[in-house]
Amino acid sequence: MWLAMLKLQRIAPHGTLRTLTENCIRMSSQVVTDAKDTLGQKPPLKYERQPNVLRKKLSSVVPGSVNLQVLGAGANGAPGAVYLFTDQSRYLFNCGEGTQRLAHEHKTRLSRLEHIFVTRNTWTTVGGLPGLALTIQDAGVRNVGLHGPPHLDTMLQSMRRFVVLKNLQMQTIDSTLGAQFEDSILTVQPVVLRSEQQLAQPVLSYICKLKPRPGALNLVKCVEAGVPPGPLLGQLKNGQDVTLPCGKVVYSVDVTEPGETALSFVFIDVPSEQYLSSLQAQAEQYKQLAASELTEVALVVHFSPPELVVNAHYSSFMAANFSPGTQHIYLNSPQNPFSGYAAAHRIQYQLHQLAPRIFPLLAESTDLQHSWQSTKLSHSLKKTKLENGHGAEEPKEDSEVPIKEMKQQAEQGVVSMTSFHLRPKKGLDRTLEAKLTPEEYINETHAVPCFTELLAQLQADIRDTLKTPSNSYPRIIFLGTGSCIPNKTRNVSSILIQTAAEAFMLLDCGEGTHGQIVRLYGRERARQVMQQLQAVYVSHLHADHHIGLIGLLRERQRLAPASPLLLLAPRQIEPWLQFYNRQIESIADAYTLVGNGELLEQPLAGEQVDQLGIASIATCLVRHCPHAFGVSLTLQAQHEGAPIKVTYSGDTMPCADLVELGRNSTVLIHEATMEDDLEEEARIKTHSTISQAIQQGRDMEAKHIILTHFSQRYAKCPRLPSSEDMQHVAIAFDNMQVTVDDLQHYHKLYPSLLAMYAEYTEELEQRAVKRELKQERKRKLAQT
Template identity: 40%
Template sequence: MLCILPPFIFRDIILLSSRKYSSKIKSNLNKILLSMPKHPKHLGEIQNQRNKNKQKLSKFAPGKVTLQVLGTGTKGAPRSLYVFSDQSRYLFNCGEGTQRLAHELKLKLAKLEHIFITHPSWQNIGGLPGITLTMQDVGVPSVNIHGPTGLQELFHAAKKFVILKNMDISFAESNPKELFEDNVLKVQYVALKRHLEALPNEFPEDEHMDDIDISHGNQLGMNEDEKVDETTATGKHKRSKSISSYLSEDNSSTSSGKSRKRRRRKKNRSRSLSLDTSSNSSTTRSNDFNNSFCVTKDKGISMCYVCRLQPRPGALCLEKCVALGVPPGPLLGKLKSGEDVTLQDGRVVESKQVCEPDDPGPIFIVVDCPTEEYISSLIDNDVFKKYQKFAENDEDAASVVVHFTPKRVMDDPRYQSWMKSFLTSTQHLILNETNTCMGSIAVHRIQHKLNMIHPKIFPLLGDNGTKVADEEILKHDKSHKSDGNKELNVLSADTLTAIHLRPRKGLDRSEEIRLKPKEYINETLCIEGFSTALHDVESNVQISKYDEMVKEYPKVLFLGTGSCIPNKTRNTSGIILETGKEQRILLDCGEGTYGQIVRFFGKSKCDEVLSSLKAVYISHIHADHHIGLIGVLQNRRRALKHLNMEHEPVILLAPIQLYSWLSFYDHFFERIKDEYEFVSNSDLLYTGHRLNNITYDRIIQKLNMQEISTCFVKHCPNAFGIAFSLEDGSKITYSGDTMPCNDLTILGRNSDLLIHEATMEDDLEHEALIKMHSTTTQAIEIGKKMEAKYILLTHFSQRYAKLPRFNENFADNVGIAFDNMQVRMDDLPSLPHFNSALRLMFAEHYDEMEQKAMKRQLRNEKENESNLEKHKILKTQ
């Protein structure tokens, strides 16, 4: 049974679900939530120091400015350009996975002040929620986002799971008639408009851009009292409003809503739109603004940026000063500032005699032409002509043009002609799907090591786009030509490809990432005792003898095993449960999940995997569990189209609150409503299904299941665990995020496999309690209580980036999950045999954890002794 759920009944459903959940939580958990720390004290100090440093440097143009490729735009990787100076940082586009690359490459997000978005598509904005949370954690006081109108709506709608209490976000109007300017850059906004002209070819992937239908994704199995007649006047009125306003009206009165609307209208007229994320009060955007953004989506706006470095006086040459007899002191400062000076003997020393030539500031242009329909606006725009061959002087000619434009559009003869309008010396840096590098060394490094333990459970990754250092490769210091065209200086990009603008050094490929598999293996084999441990694994597991008899399905692939934010070795939550050759279910979908699929299976096979994805389960609406869903849905659609397969929506099992986020994105940004059929997790509770039988039977048949049931768990409102009973009789339970939970024990009774979160080590039980997570021992105990045959621990705090701490509770049925680890049910007995080898492989990391634990224990003992002494003194008094 299908029906479309209008946004205005979300409030009632959310309140009902919250009440139902809250009745299950004990009163002491509410006290824990109230006592959780709200404002980290260290952030204020970091922010104050940062502002002081910024004020000191803001008077001077920087001496170093470099364009550096962060995400190449290849399949599965973000496309993003990092511009850094010795003072501040700028980011152009922020696709999903940007923050993980920035973390691995040690790019200083603490200095990032401005993010420029070209086109409001997920491949450009999917990383914004994650990167802003990370920037807040490192003490960034504020960030300014530039781009097409309406980007602020993304944060308003996401404020349920992107909580920015300690950082201000402002949104520049990006008016083409105005400039953005600071001490580093002058940026001119150039808006490309979409012309709905007849095209020779069928409109490609982004054909949904012209659809402003406000209806939403398919909703399965709703109760009769939850249905709404869409033809009613009330329904029409509600749908005309901003969806994100519904997210904020749950706890607001009518009068306060009107007052906030007036304030919002007034604020929208200012130079920039600021978002006060520290306030818990709800705000309602005006209909005028929403209507204007609908026009932006309908017509299509892609923002390009013409960026000129601020001029910098030539450097003072001290050797020349000494040769001319200029004494140390204030005269040197005057010469450096461009003044001529007179020496005591009457001689005049001119500034130009002792200073290098002034640097007027080179120009780079960022261009994104999403489809052929934008090309006319590009080639007819007079702004670009000022920086092409028609430039009035050499200083105005563009040094670099960065193209985010897709290959299909770049191959258009009109676009090629526009590129030829620049000087032959202009470098064209390409950031699109024609590149191959996905950007990470760490994931390959750890996989090559783990592959030594068991090549089937830890197979080498299918992504071969990152070049290997010891292979003979093309020299990249020469420009790559496009189709043999000698008029264009076209550069492909790897991660960390750089172009130095100041001082002018041009293209620099010395820092581009390269893999060194032999080095990774040799450094592991050199570890004392590892060879012996590896031999023990091989003798105990006997890979070659039993492998042929192992049943292929069900199979579990871990795409992300870390918590909160991704790091270089553990991505955020994502698990593929494979129940048959053509049946896959995705359990949670953190940021970068699609990239992990590409990385594991390779660019050619990933489409087959996505096309076999029949369902996605989201346990709760924290960002690290669902922010990658839009990317997966979009790329699954592309995979079906590429394989010429019939389009079929994926079954989406999720908390009802997620539905409003997806509906919002569909309404304001890109059409995704046809990619999923929504089933509320609360309709599958083991205490009694509310989903109608016809729909339920269709789902379990489609997924090769006998039964699917959920339960509420103790983490946040509307967090769920789930159990799957498969056709072959096996049972698999997934906890999601939770404290020890009795309902989960009941749900997962007699499971063959329990996948349970183990965020903290046992010594941090108090911290786990505050954050409503489980320790390793608590997770194992839940498995024992439900009499699970095997337990796999996952969702580790990022302090356990490589390995969690072992303890005496790690029995012979307990295993540790790693990213890119694939296990069949018959593989599970092998996992405990890996522990000794793993501990040696990551000995340095493990010793560091042990030392921290020892210091923690000593500190606690001292505190206990101090408290005991105080107690004795008080008692004697």
């Protein structure tokens, strides 16, 4: 084998030889492995089933692929989050509210996540941690390192009431102490920024250096050094020195070609002007990094807010301390109108065909089309030195030009799924960037048999009802209709009720609620909605019902500091809010807390709710978890001569107390987590099935029933009972809005709706048949 390899080295091109060499090394290693297997040792299972085996095997291997991916660009309520992934490890930089939903939509595998680095200990950068932790725990992750400013550990402790981590260990590391993180792939050096204000929290930036990949193995030198075929070749190739059986030490550097230049990349976060002097004090460290011959600074990612990025001192610092060839990526740009949640637009465009008033297009889509047509969002980012041979620009000597370019890029920013390839050196990659294709979404539905005909019939039926705008109140807007964790089409629980022309109230506030408001209404109208939002009701303390509260309180406090929100919630939420106010950011003035339990005997009425257009608010305990409540709102508005009454179940099994609370409701909004044949699973998880929820409405004699809180297995449309049972029943979708008048006609949508998602509902039926066959086999086995 050696002789053949040496002959190939004389005649084969370098790239071909390297490939052949690697194949030979793998073959040699396989021979050794096969030999061990023949000695009676069982071969290991697939690495996917034994992640620890894979991690141990690759712990010393320098990866051949290193990519940096913009998961969230910080636009329209989306988080600023960047995912670094290699052949064997994953790292997340910042984890704002909504990170896990973006990861799910864009198929970013969080199950391989090992380390999270955050720049600030504020909700902007850590608001997605509770949901992310629960998600990766379910995915089988057992250990994650959490690096960042102080108090991350106490924050996790304060969340333990609603974020139960039984199998996941999150090890917090205070990076302000200066300790450098290092593994076989990269080193991460924290850089601490401190504000001129003494009580302000420290902020971190991170300098990351990739371990250089060793050069190709020179087989001639290996033969001359006496290295035998086998695993030792792989160790030498990976940069490890080896000791031969005779005791001779062979150094990797002696038998390999010169390695690559180490690449560096930097994450910078400067929250306000008070941190600029601290940034200037770190200038020498960045300048030395850029000037070093041993490393090349390929990229700077800016988490800094846009008003800081365009600051003259900030821009001058970047121009002075980084070469013109360094690429800059700016998150949080106000000129970027796209959040990256493309799937929400897909389903909204499709539903919009049925009833434009009930399913309005998201304002974000209109803003996005205007932006792309006028400015061609983010396509002015300059080429980089990594793109040699592909039109790379020559650096300009005028220092004013880079500053001008940086300001232009800061205004435009990047979008979700913009990538930067560090290894191989390909630089910026836009091929996977999230985008909208409305025509494609609509054409998908018209390719379904019979849909076009049913849609035409529907449009004739509702021409004078569901097409024209309605000014009646209340208007019920569903911001999140899924359960437990968000998926790409259903966010977690949140319902916005417009009780009067200039008054809004929220029922539950799951993760990403504020972002949903921004994307639905657009930035300007969303500001008005937030200013007119007067009350938030939280049904219980499961994370999917209140994790969005901190972000919403912060935004509401910024827009209307003089008028605190009325917060109706279990009193047990108080320690969490007090901790956040004391240790992280001041939010005490943003709300006035009234415990749900206090309304059991004495409904809330009078001055506190008059301005909301509400006559009274009452609660009851429901059958779910401790301190879980249902609520009824009796409005001042009337329908058919009687006050409108809206009852909301929160999460619950069928509950007699809720039936009494909601007696004679105009509208019942009830959770319907499971389909009917999963009644036992629903009972175990203390939820309701679809038919149970409908029966609750009939028992309380509600005029209309809206089903929500569907299991995420029903991303589009759940399995529904017969059409007769759905006459006064509506199923909720994210971004759906209805009035009482609309609900009288909702049942007309079902033929077109079910036809549009016929393939999806057929798949649900097949799953149900398989479950029934499985249960039948179990019953027969039990009988025998």
